[in-house]
Amino acid sequence: MQRSDYLNPVSMKNQCMWAVRRMEEDDKALKAAGSSIRDFVQDTEIESESFEALKQQLEDYELIIEAMQTANAADAADFQSLSGLVGDETLDGENIFRQMENSLKMRERYLAGEVLYRNRMAVTEDAILYAYYGFKANEYKQLAENSQSLYDRWREKAERFDEIAASTSRLFSDSEEISSLIKEGLWHMAGVFQNGAYMTERNSGWRRQLKNAGVRMAMGFGDKGGEQNGPYTLWRRGMASDREEIREIVRGYEEYADYSDEEIEDLLVKLNSEGCGYVAFANIIVDEYRRKEDEFEDTFGFPLFLENRSGTSYVNYNRLILDLYCASDNHRRVWNMWQDRDVYDEEEDPSATVGWGTTMDDRVYRFERYMSGYGRNVKIKNIKCDVSEVYRKCEEEARQGNRVIISTCPVRMEDAKGEPVQMDGGHAMVVTGLADDGRIEVSSWGELYYISPEESDFTSPEKNRSREAYIRIQSVRFQDVGELS
Secondary structure (H helix, E strand, O other), X not given: OOOOOEEOHHHHHHHHHHHHHHHHHHHHHHHHHHHHHHHHHOOOXXXXXXXXXXXXXXXXXXXHHHHHHHHHHHHHHHHHHHHHHOOOOOEEHHHHHHHHHHHHHHHHHHHHHHHHHHHHHHHOXXXXXXXXXHHHHHHHHHHHHHHXXXXXXXXXXXXXXXXXXXXXXXXXXXXXXXXXXHHHHHHHHOOOEEOOEEOOOOOOHHHHHHHHHHHHHOOOOOOOOOOOOHHHHHHHHOOHHHHHHHHHHHHOOHHHOOOOHHHHHHHHHHHHHHOHHHHHHHHHHHHHHOOOHHHHHHHHOOOOEEEXXXXXXXXXXXXXXXXXXXXXXXXXXXXXXXXXXXXXXXXOOOOOOOOOOOOXXXXXXXXXXXXHHOOOEEEEEEEOOOHHHHHHHHHHHHHOOOEEEEEEEOEEEEOOOOOEEEEOOOEEEEEEEEOOOOOEEEEEOOEEEEEOOOOHHHHOHHHOOOOOOEEEEEEEEEEOOOOOO
């Protein structure tokens, strides 16, 4: 800390709140611009070679807009982090240094007084004076210690400022990186529209770097969450390295230690049949550790991101989903006397290739247990609310920094183009966004969809074969060390 430093946490938090609101407005404008570009590009009434060339350029502008949204989201997250890191105490460098200096001066003065009276004790032969000098020496000693304690308290405030400065020093670096890539992309795009053709290198470095930055920092650039069929697809692809990694993961858990390849394949088929809840939580784990890749690998023992042959990053969803599934599926808590213990229920599923999925209580126990095994405290709560309250409750959880798992029966969603996606039975998903029109954006099967929470089928069990109907939500919070539940 320097003498000229000053931190007003109230003012800082207000500025952060204002900045986040401004970025939310910017994000809406960027979404509108991106939507307009897509609508224009998809116009079937315009046909010409020049228009085809223009569409190629507009695709790059769409990439730039999405990168700007990613940078915006990174800044918004950093402003929220900054707001939480600045604490609640005003730290005035001028006052802190002055108080530290005064404390040291008083300490030296009191120490000198102690020395003076101890010297007098050494030369006096008067018992009464000796006792008096001893009393005064001890008094000055105590005052010196008090001054040292006061100095230490003021020094702790200076150190607290340094801790805040250190913890916030890397904030906003991500958006700076993306902004430089955006500028590079715009520079390359300028002047490449020649003679009616868009002359650009489709595999240029700036595109790949922007996409990699987007994958690492936000649900974008093709990263729309994990897919429960992913591990089975990887297995069926048949590459020796993929199969060996899957064998290692599965057989690493005692329930499956002696599984043959045929049994592993059946297990992956069963994961595809019931894995939506596991994928929802895997998506949340990825979101929690985005931009903390080293911490993720230290915690779980494998990398969060992989690279394909062209150097493009992608999230290591398949390994995370399979690890979570093997560690958690069919586990439940049982009570024995006054203690609870974990058991693996071999009879839970109807067959080796079909599973029942997870209930809300299953998810609470299994996901909290999974993260506890990796040394992280996660709190999952079932939130009771009426259909009309679902959207508002999701907003409240988001404001508190919590993630939300939403489950519906039956499945009634639509994609970005408004095409319906319907299925009987229940389905769990992670909430990835809230639209202004009251719809809830979710990640499912590796894509983004929208749910209208007041859909009548969610309250009409007679309308689907499972004879169940509901829409339910759970909040998920990764707790810091020392945070109360």
